[in-house]
Amino acid sequence: MMLAAYSSLTAFLAHHDALRAASAAAHPATAAGDAAPAPADRATLAAMDALVAELGEADRAALNAAAPAASAASLAGATARRRARAELNLRRLLAARGLLAG
Numbered sequence: 001m002m003l004a005a006y007s008s009l010t011a012f013l014a015h016h017d018a019l020r021a022a023s024a025a026a027h028p029a030t031a032a033g034d035a036a037p038a039p040a041d042r043a044t045l046a047a048m049d050a051l052v053a054e055l056g057e058a059d060r061a062a063l064n065a066a067a068p069a070a071s072a073a074s075l076a077g078a079t080a081r082r083r084a085r086a087e088l089n090l091r092r093l094l095a096a097r098g099l100l101a102g
Helices: 009-025 039-053 057-064 073-096
Strands: none
Touching (some): 009 073, 039 057, 039 073
């Protein structure tokens, strides 16, 4: 599947997070009527996951971390630096593939 270009890294990450959340909510479908993601959404998520999988394990972990594990300022700073480094590496990967507009 060919991914469309994103206006920013933030847009890519927001779309990736939304697709992951939709996929997680649909397995199993809840009583609220959550349906399985459309085939196009599943293909897009698979293509995005394949791109993210090209990053190193530390970068993937930093991108998947929702929040710092501890409240200490030094750890939060280290976590923020790891996240920033992972985002830079992902931005470079997306730019090399022509997936960042501008």
